[in-house]
Amino acid sequence: MFPRLVYESFRHQARRKLLAGIAITLGVAVATAMIAVATDIGDKINRELRSYGANLVVTPQEDTLDVEVGGVNLKPPSDGAFLNEADLPKIRGTFWHHNIVGFSPMLPVTVKLGSGSGAKDITLVGTYFSKPLSFGKEDFTTGVRITHPWWKVSCGDGKESPNCAWPADDSQNVLLGERLAAKLANKPGDKLEISGRQLTISGILSTGAAEDDQIVAPLALAQQILGKPGAVRRVYVSALTKPQDALAIRDPKTMTPEVYDRWYCSPYVESIAYQLQEVIPHSHAEQIRQVAQNEGTVLSRIKGLMLLITFAALFASALAVSAAMATAIYERRVEVGLMKALGAGNLTVSAIFFAEALLLALVGGTAGFSAGALLARQIGRSIFNSQISIEPVLFPVILAIAVFVTFAGSAAAIRRAVKLDPVFALRGEA
Amino acid sequence: MSTIPGTLHTPQQVADRRAQAPHTSMFARMLLRAAVLRRGRAASALLAMIVAAAVATAMMNLYVDVQAKLRTEFRNYGANVVIVGKDGQSLPADALAKVESALGPKTLAVPFSYAVARTKDGQSVVVVGTDFARARQLNHWWKVSHWPDVPNEALIGMRAATVVSPNRQPFELTFQGKTIQLAPAGMLQTGAGEDSRIYLDQVEFQNWTGVAPSTIEVAANGTAAEVEASMRQLVQLLPAADIRPVRQIMEGEANVLNKTRATLYASATLIVLTSALCVLATLIGWVFDRRRDFAIMKALGASGRLINGFFAAEAAALGVVGAILGFFIGIGVAVWIGRVNFHAPVVPRFSVFPYVLAGSVAVALISAILPIELLRRVQPAMILRGE
Numbered sequence: 001m002f003p004r005l006v007y008e009s010f011r012h013q014a015r016r017k018l019l020a021g022i023a024i025t026l027g028v029a030v031a032t033a034m035i036a037v038a039t040d041i042g043d044k045i046n047r048e049l050r051s052y053g054a055n056l057v058v059t060p061q062e063d064t065l066d067v068e069v070g071g072v073n074l075k076p077p078s079d080g081a082f083l084n085e086a087d088l089p090k091i092r093g094t095f096w097h098h099n100i101v102g103f104s105p106m107l108p109v110t111v112k113l114g115s116g117s118g119a120k121d122i123t124l125v126g127t128y129f130s131k132p133l134s135f136g137k138e139d140f141t142t143g144v145r146i147t148h149p150w151w152k153v154s155c156g157d158g159k160e161s162p163n164c165a166w167p168a169d170d171s172q173n174v175l176l177g178e179r180l181a182a183k184l185a186n187k188p189g190d191k192l193e194i195s196g197r198q199l200t201i202s203g204i205l206s207t208g209a210a211e212d213d214q215i216v217a218p219l220a221l222a223q224q225i226l227g228k229p230g231a232v233r234r235v236y237v238s239a240l241t242k243p244q245d246a247l248a249i250r251d252p253k254t255m256t257p258e259v260y261d262r263w264y265c266s267p268y269v270e271s272i273a274y275q276l277q278e279v280i281p282h283s284h285a286e287q288i289r290q291v292a293q294n295e296g297t298v299l300s301r302i303k304g305l306m307l308l309i310t311f312a313a314l315f316a317s318a319l320a321v322s323a324a325m326a327t328a329i330y331e332r333r334v335e336v337g338l339m340k341a342l343g344a345g346n347l348t349v350s351a352i353f354f355a356e357a358l359l360l361a362l363v364g365g366t367a368g369f370s371a372g373a374l375l376a377r378q379i380g381r382s383i384f385n386s387q388i389s390i391e392p393v394l395f396p397v398i399l400a401i402a403v404f405v406t407f408a409g410s411a412a413a414i415r416r417a418v419k420l421d422p423v424f425a426l427r428g429e430a
Numbered sequence: 431m432s433t434i435p436g437t438l439h440t441p442q443q444v445a446d447r448r449a450q451a452p453h454t455s456m457f458a459r460m461l462l463r464a465a466v467l468r469r470g471r472a473a474s475a476l477l478a479m480i481v482a483a484a485v486a487t488a489m490m491n492l493y494v495d496v497q498a499k500l501r502t503e504f505r506n507y508g509a510n511v512v513i514v515g516k517d518g519q520s521l522p523a524d525a526l527a528k529v530e531s532a533l534g535p536k537t538l539a540v541p542f543s544y545a546v547a548r549t550k551d552g553q554s555v556v557v558v559g560t561d562f563a564r565a566r567q568l569n570h571w572w573k574v575s576h577w578p579d580v581p582n583e584a585l586i587g588m589r590a591a592t593v594v595s596p597n598r599q600p601f602e603l604t605f606q607g608k609t610i611q612l613a614p615a616g617m618l619q620t621g622a623g624e625d626s627r628i629y630l631d632q633v634e635f636q637n638w639t640g641v642a643p644s645t646i647e648v649a650a651n652g653t654a655a656e657v658e659a660s661m662r663q664l665v666q667l668l669p670a671a672d673i674r675p676v677r678q679i680m681e682g683e684a685n686v687l688n689k690t691r692a693t694l695y696a697s698a699t700l701i702v703l704t705s706a707l708c709v710l711a712t713l714i715g716w717v718f719d720r721r722r723d724f725a726i727m728k729a730l731g732a733s734g735r736l737i738n739g740f741f742a743a744e745a746a747a748l749g750v751v752g753a754i755l756g757f758f759i760g761i762g763v764a765v766w767i768g769r770v771n772f773h774a775p776v777v778p779r780f781s782v783f784p785y786v787l788a789g790s791v792a793v794a795l796i797s798a799i800l801p802i803e804l805l806r807r808v809q810p811a812m813i814l815r816g817e
Contacts, residue, residue: 294503
């Protein structure tokens, strides 16, 4: 009798059940989407924060002082120590290599621009633009186009055209800094005589920093000019990191083995620096504090905000679901009166309503979960250009929440319906 | 009808009374009685309205204010505009004062002057003159063991320290034949170019080298458009200088801020829609419940316009009351979130109120008119018979 009552109720009041079901589906969909976005936002914003550029720099251990003012290097060219270019792909062999977004080697060289008495001292920086490399079986591409996303190449007048492009990493082409280009009145396609070589300008580089007064060239070219094959002055590494906490800033030398393991296996900027020093011989890795220190704060603010907003979303959808349920049950008090007049106990009547609510919650919850997953994916794709994936673990949790909220929303209405005197309910006076 | 003299119910008297009575009194009384008699249902509809208005207010407030809050966080990344003397020249002596008076007291501007000095053993090192108090405010990420506070104390970069003062002993530097004795105050660690430099107080630096500031780093507040306006202002003010945006900082900020804003917008839209749905469900139920009132009014001869007007007025009243109460609760929620997450209160934005009010009334009207349109097609007798 009980299952039949529930079944008949769904069959005969399909429209009303549909309305309540839609409310539950929408509420659950919003809740699911918000939870998914909130759990993934940290990772997404972390990637966006990489647009601030590298957060780690690797230098030779025995490095001498940089003597640089306003982008002009005053240090004798062959002075100081170098890193070996051949060691760089090992960066992809560190424990946290999945967190390393990219790296760019830099080799500044002071060159003579022009020939004879009119020659001027200019800094030429050798680097990777978008260089394909491999480590083990893994192929990857890295360079300034990944680590320095604010570098822009144009034809000098701000316009982009196919004639003005990033040089290939194995070419003899260079980029001319925009202020230097204005001074020299050169444009893309012109030849420059640099230290006795004829180099073609492939584009004008704008960075808003020291490079605007410099020439940027492929690393191999800078090494040839310097006469030191394989030499690299410093490497900028852009890595996804975890915000700093008390453990992060401890000295690894004073840790117990367990604490050390935990520290080593957390993507703190400190532990990634430590691991970079391990793989690159004679190197010193340091966080670039301007970038590394601030991203933690920004990240935790945005994460905190999304968490609070998710609570608001959960609250609003819980309320919507319970409002819909309360309305649906209130409308059926005549039915309750009839059941009670025929001798049904309060318990039976409540049980029928709760069974209906459970069924609605399960169906609406499942539909809402799928809709919410789609919604989260859409948000991820349109805002971050990447997938927001939903943990399957979330499904039972969402379903439980849906059932709980539906029950909570129905409870007050069911109690009121059951408490009614059947006579009044049937006479329509309630 | 009684025509007995002495009573007050002659047709004439009744007609007089009706003519004298305020025209709206019945209408107002019906509204009032509807609210009082069905307290429970009216209260739950009002509650839904208040919650929806509160959530909408909080979200709109946050959406506007969070961007300002995040911009303040982003200013911790340091300067976004750099003023440099053209061709390496020094800036005019009044440049800093001009910048500060033009951009207002909240803008941070820090002067820097550079010179290459030699140590005792002939090594070159870059020495920078600056204003420590300002530099400290601008560059939060500088890790400094101790800021200089007495004359002839210098802040020494980590890597410079190994060259000039490995055991933290006093040292001397020479610039164009002039020698200065310095004591190390603390170490500076940034992981960038600053590590190879020595920082001195601007006044001491200028007395020693005679070099005036050549760079001013500015942290300009505000939106991208406001920063650009500040830059244009600076160009006019200092024709002898190059005003450059720090693209790394500006573009990084724009990128992160845009993504956050878009996420916030999507979430806010979802939440506001959900709460509107909640109101719609509750109110439709409420109005539907009162189909008996509707039928009685119709049976007694009320016109369609009057009934519509009655239910619409009721819904509008609910919307207005809900919006007002909800607005203040929502402001409270936004302020609380601001305090918890950003450790700074969110400024209440009363400009949001008209939108909340209009939205609440609109949702309330829709949810009142919709069921009425449905009921209109039904004969009053059917409803009264309970069908």
